[in-house]
Amino acid sequence: MLPFLLAEFANLEQVLPLYVRVIGNHAQRHLTRPEGYPAHQLFLSRSGRGVFIIDGQQKIQMTKGTLLLMPADTPHEYYSDDPNEEWDLGFIGFHGTAASPMFAQMNELLLTALPVSNFNQLWEQLESLWHLLHSSGESAYWEASRRVYGMLISILENQYTDRRTGKTTITSSQSNAALQTAVKLIHDHYNERLLMTNVARAAGYSVQHFHRLFVASFGMTPQQYMLQLRMRIAVQLFEDYPSMAVEKVAERVGMDTSYFIRMFKRTYGTTPKQYMKK
Template identity: 55%
Template structure:
């Protein structure tokens, strides 16, 4: 899973014509009615399971496995999983900016439609790539903007293929399948004691070659990536479960408490206890 990431300060210093607001994926639960919608445009992708979107005007859209939905900002809606299906694994990226409305106008036939696209895997890989960039921090806002634009082009291409030459948009932005498997392994087991040799073994590469490829694709070492993932998850736990203890968070993350406190303070400048107190 890719825990929810808010692209903090992504558009503060120098306004971008298109920027990422938030990104992630999770087991989707029922969302009560958002009468005024969401403040940014959203692209949803269903990797497994099925769910239902209901708009304020009564329209209902079923989002099945390997289908997508482009939802404009400020569009009232609610959604819920289909309990008869597998877990609803829903990916999402929200975006905004001066050019976003124009882009949606150009994609008018794709808006508010549950679409089965031919290139779902490419879209999911691009969603993961955006998550990785946002996870590196606000200084990578320009890169996130470029990847968001590429993803929207890929969405158009999946619905309106224009020939073999354009089956892949900027393929260099998409990590190879072996690295994708390694990243999935990390996301599935980041709360356990992950040995680099085991993660590298899942790719079929040597430890040294895997390490080089990982740094080249994601800009951090595998160990740094795991730590970032744990730190982001710790913030979620403190915000979602007021009153949770530092020891409990460290345990959930598979970390020794003293090491967790030290890494948290190094990452965020305050201790976990200070952070939790400020968000209680």
């Protein structure tokens, strides 16, 4: 693990086009930033899985080997999504006059979980950057600026190359059609015990490949998509039938009552009964 490192800029903030504010990695715990963070951020998920909630609405599921680019001052919170496994999350917070133009160029890649074929290389660069800044010295910050720029260019090149060659769902009509088949199956059977192995098989992929394609296209896992669908339908049922019992709504969306209540509160910040009172 690389401890949280807050960089000392040596009065170079006004000079460097890119500079690191913070860097590190650890087993991520629940963190809430309602005002966002005053720097652009790059997150790398090395193991486990976790969830980012953007501005209280957009939910992004990160799994092993994915990255997330987040603009400065974006309200968010994030937490581990698996109580049985640590979520090893690396992060770099950076700013500078070149940071916003770079993110503008990478606009399509922002605020989505991106699987990357060169993940190990990016992780090694993060570790190398941490050790560089930990050594201090003014020259380290000039070199850090070059390396952050190199990492961003590497991410942009990787995504562009994969999309151009059809390695991701964005430029592959065949993959998109298969995913639409999977999504239709989820919508048709959301209230049943639907195994994702069967959904992957219906889409024509192995479970692992289907999972990667789904995350790349929707920014969340198939299981998370199913949960969000169930929650939306539950809210609609509460609004259409105010007198319907919580147990009945849970049954209608195919969930055990206690699990339904727990997931509803996690999603909306309130229990179903409190939600109905509002």
